[in-house]
Amino acid sequence: MSIYDTLNDKQRMGVETTEGPVLLLAGAGSGKTRVLTHRIAYLLEEEGVSPWNILAITFTNKAAKEMRDRVDRLVGYGSEQIWVATFHATCVRILRRYADRLGYDNNFTIYDTDDQKSVMKDICKKLNIDTKMFKERAILGAISSAKDELISPMQYAMDAFGDFQKRKISEAYTEYQNTLKKNNAMDFDDLIVKTVELFKSCPEVLAQYQNRFRYIMVDEYQDTNTAQFELVRLLAEQYRNLCVVGDDDQSIYKFRGANIRNILDFEDTYPEATVIKLEQNYRSMGNILAAANAVISNNRGRKGKKLWTAESEGSRLHLRQFDTAQEEAAFIAEDIRSKNREGEASYGDCAVLYRTNAQARLLEERMVVLGIPYTVVGGQNFYGRKEIKDVLAYLKTIDNGRDDVAVKRIINIPKRGIGSTSIAKVQAYADAQEMSFYDALCRTEEIPGLGKAAAKIAPFVTLIQGFRSKVDYYGLEGLLKDLIQMTEYEEYLKENEEEPEDRIENVQELVNKVITYEAEHDQPTLGEFLEEVALVAEIDNVKDDVNRVLLMTLHSAKGLEFPHVYLAGMEDGVFPSYMNITSDNREDLEEERRLAYVGITRAMKDLTLTCAKSRMIHGQTQYNMMSRFVKEIPDELLDRSKPKPRFSEEEVISAYSHTFAQRPVYDYRPKAVPKPKETATAVKPFVSQGIGDLNKIVGISKGIGGAKSGLEYGVGDRVSHIKFGEGTVLSVQEDPRDYKVTVVFDKAGQKVMYASFAKLRKI
DNA sequence: TAGTTGGGTTTTTTT
DNA sequence: AACCCAACTA
Numbered sequence: 001m002s003i004y005d006t007l008n009d010k011q012r013m014g015v016e017t018t019e020g021p022v023l024l025l026a027g028a029g030s031g032k033t034r035v036l037t038h039r040i041a042y043l044l045e046e047e048g049v050s051p052w053n054i055l056a057i058t059f060t061n062k063a064a065k066e067m068r069d070r071v072d073r074l075v076g077y078g079s080e081q082i083w084v085a086t087f088h089a090t091c092v093r094i095l096r097r098y099a100d101r102l103g104y105d106n107n108f109t110i111y112d113t114d115d116q117k118s119v120m121k122d123i124c125k126k127l128n129i130d131t132k133m134f135k136e137r138a139i140l141g142a143i144s145s146a147k148d149e150l151i152s153p154m155q156y157a158m159d160a161f162g163d164f165q166k167r168k169i170s171e172a173y174t175e176y177q178n179t180l181k182k183n184n185a186m187d188f189d190d191l192i193v194k195t196v197e198l199f200k201s202c203p204e205v206l207a208q209y210q211n212r213f214r215y216i217m218v219d220e221y222q223d224t225n226t227a228q229f230e231l232v233r234l235l236a237e238q239y240r241n242l243c244v245v246g247d248d249d250q251s252i253y254k255f256r257g258a259n260i261r262n263i264l265d266f267e268d269t270y271p272e273a274t275v276i277k278l279e280q281n282y283r284s285m286g287n288i289l290a291a292a293n294a295v296i297s298n299n300r301g302r303k304g305k306k307l308w309t310a311e312s313e314g315s316r317l318h319l320r321q322f323d324t325a326q327e328e329a330a331f332i333a334e335d336i337r338s339k340n341r342e343g344e345a346s347y348g349d350c351a352v353l354y355r356t357n358a359q360a361r362l363l364e365e366r367m368v369v370l371g372i373p374y375t376v377v378g379g380q381n382f383y384g385r386k387e388i389k390d391v392l393a394y395l396k397t398i399d400n401g402r403d404d405v406a407v408k409r410i411i412n413i414p415k416r417g418i419g420s421t422s423i424a425k426v427q428a429y430a431d432a433q434e435m436s437f438y439d440a441l442c443r444t445e446e447i448p449g450l451g452k453a454a455a456k457i458a459p460f461v462t463l464i465q466g467f468r469s470k471v472d473y474y475g476l477e478g479l480l481k482d483l484i485q486m487t488e489y490e491e492y493l494k495e496n497e498e499e500p501e502d503r504i505e506n507v508q509e510l511v512n513k514v515i516t517y518e519a520e521h522d523q524p525t526l527g528e529f530l531e532e533v534a535l536v537a538e539i540d541n542v543k544d545d546v547n548r549v550l551l552m553t554l555h556s557a558k559g560l561e562f563p564h565v566y567l568a569g570m571e572d573g574v575f576p577s578y579m580n581i582t583s584d585n586r587e588d589l590e591e592e593r594r595l596a597y598v599g600i601t602r603a604m605k606d607l608t609l610t611c612a613k614s615r616m617i618h619g620q621t622q623y624n625m626m627s628r629f630v631k632e633i634p635d636e637l638l639d640r641s642k643p644k645p646r647f648s649e650e651e652v653i654s655a656y657s658h659t660f661a662q663r664p665v666y667d668y669r670p671k672a673v674p675k676p677k678e679t680a681t682a683v684k685p686f687v688s689q690g691i692g693d694l695n696k697i698v699g700i701s702k703g704i705g706g707a708k709s710g711l712e713y714g715v716g717d718r719v720s721h722i723k724f725g726e727g728t729v730l731s732v733q734e735d736p737r738d739y740k741v742t743v744v745f746d747k748a749g750q751k752v753m754y755a756s757f758a759k760l761r762k763i
Numbered sequence: 764t765a766g767t768t769g770g771g772t773t774t775t776t777t778t
Numbered sequence: 779a780a781c782c783c784a785a786c787t788a
Contacts, residue, residue, distance in 0.1 A: 253776080253778095255777085420764085553776065765787100765788090767788100769784095769786100772783100
């Protein structure tokens with residue numbers, strides 16, 4: 001009996017065909033990850049391949065980690081030597097060694113969307129581009145698309161010759177790349193593009209990696225773009241042992257440059273390829289699969305395959321239409337609660353999927369009202385918060401003084417009396433002398449017309465220099481703590497931001513994050529920490545062992561599965577989105593349909609489709625018809641019964657009475673020098689009252705439903721933390737997104753932390 | 764320079 | 779509805 005005996009014939013073929021190119025067309029739920037992990041195990045155990053010679057590229061860090069864990073369980077050794085990472089992480093790792101060959105420092109910074117935008121803003125000003133006509137976003141979008149296709153600024157300029165609009169974009173593109181290089185920074189797209197560039201300009205570097213990666217596997221191949229394809233092609237050129245796994249029906253990232261032709265034309269690029277189709281689905285009940293097949297069969301551009309299951313039909317899909325989006329959200333929350341009470345499903349078995357992040361709000365409100373523990377994936381990323389970005393900008397400045405964006409972000413935070421006029425003067429000097437913004441700051445006495453502002457800049461420079469000289473001496477944790485203290489950042493938050501307590505806690509959370517990072521790495525460096533932080537996706541932080549309902553977009557849900565799934569907002573105009581209905585490109589609608597296919601196939605046992613006749617979008621009420629995708633599902637698969645009231649009247653009413661609907665509308669903008677107390681009483685109570693209610697409700701529902709808090713530990717339990725050691729849980733507080741845990745550590749004292757970040761263990 | 768106000772725009776999806 | 783930005787005022 002070997003570990004391979006549990007595989008079906010096709011899966012086994014995928015595992016054992018290790019030589020040459022392989023295209024594994026793996027339908028949803030067909031055990032694709034199993035094949036990949038067993039394939040790696042097979043290479044190691046049966047073929048005697050060194051783990052060092054294997055490269056596996058995944059779509060998210062979460063998937064990478066999961067793959068490593070599963071390989072670990074199969075073979076029990078050597079898995080840490082296998083290179084398993086996302087495209088971006090892979091490229092960063094290579095570039096950290098060789099970026100100098102392209103004229104960057106190896107400690108380059110990674111720019112996120114925000115950083116890109118502020119660079120582009122400056123460029124538009126510099127090039128006199130009218131941002132009314134050409135939006136920064138649009139220009140950046142065009143640049144990103146060009147990079148996805150490996151089109152250099154120079155090539156772009158040549159294509160743009162006769163076209164005014166394109167010429168403008170071309171100028172911006174050229175300037176943008178120059179700025180990034182000057183700042184020693186790369187954006188997400190650059191990571192791929194520059195790696196390809198490196199391989200093309202330095203054959204000896206390429207040869208080294210080609211030689212190392214004798215077996216290459218790429219997951220979610222249908223979502224690779226042209227640049228990523230080229231990267232893989234180059235790496236695999238020598239041994240040609242390239243195994244790509246994907247499902248053309250699940251290609252949903254065209255907007256991000258994914259080129260579906262990569263998978264459709266794989267056999268043209270590699271004529272000797274072995275093609276294996278995995279069509280047996282092990283995830284969903286028959287009716288769910290039938291619905292998915294019916295919907296996707298309306299698409300033309302496909303490889304063509306039909307999923308089947310040995311499972312029984314299961315129950316029909318539920319379809320419910322409501323008058324308003326509020327009622328829809330209320331129904332979903334109530335339905336989940338009743339399933340939980342009746343023991344049909346735990347909260348962690350349920351997921352609510354929707355097309356746009358904005359739809360999360362209403363659902364979230366209802367979850368709060370009913371006291372259902374939930375997690376929203378996506379939306380505002382932890383590292384996207386203002387306070388986190390500020391602190392990170394300090395760290396970036398310390399790490400890489402050439403990163404102008406970071407320096408400018410914090411030069412006047414907290415307020416140092418350095419305004420836009422002074423900044424402009426410094427920038428002008430920096431441009432003239434061809435030096436970085438920070439270097440110019442160091443020579444304020446040479447800058448004309450700065451006057452008194454020079455005296456305000458000097459302490460800032462001293463501050464940064466001070467941190468730099470101390471980094472090696474006191475480590476990252478010390479640096480960060482010192483930084484927060486010296487800048488009096490928390491005081492700044494208290495005086496200038498709404499809800500400063502939450503923000504301060506977020507900053508503390510970042511400190512914990514640094515501590516964890518330092519504890520997990522033998523040779524922690526500031527640069528590496530910043531990089532790790534730059535490449536995390538929201539989904540990477542979701543722990544699936546926590547008993548909570550997950551709310552997320554259909555895109556985020558790719559690759560996941562849940563016993564009970566709700567697809568909310570099944571309306572024309574929402575899903576498929578208005579943009580794609582009006583598009584005259586047939587392919588756009590097909591991509592939406594693939595998204596529907598992804599959504600349906602997430603469900604294992606039970607699938608509920610809901611829609612509303614009216615909902616607010618951008619502050620206006622829209623009236624939508626039921627989604628055309630729902631109509632593509634054969635009627636006999638649907639249960640259209642009226643939503644039956646599951647609760648007594650009073651129960652429903654009492655639940656509604658907690659609604660946030662009466663919450664007064666107020667301006668969230670930071671007030672001018674707010675008197676802290678006053679703000680606290682004027683604004684805070686409504687929010688904290690809501691959360692207070694929530695706590696009560698959670699408590700009640702725990703009592704009634706017997707639901708667990710979703711954490712393995714509770715108040716009074718002894719827990720251990722990777723850095724702080726052992727301690728006792730003082731309190732656990734429900735926060736809309738997470739549990740806030742207060743622990744008194746034996747050595748480190750009292751700390752407040754978020755459960756999902758803190759990784760506490762019960763002992 | 765800092766803070767206020769009013770007007771205009773929007774992401775649909777994300778490494 | 780929420781957010782961002784430019785123009786205006788103290």
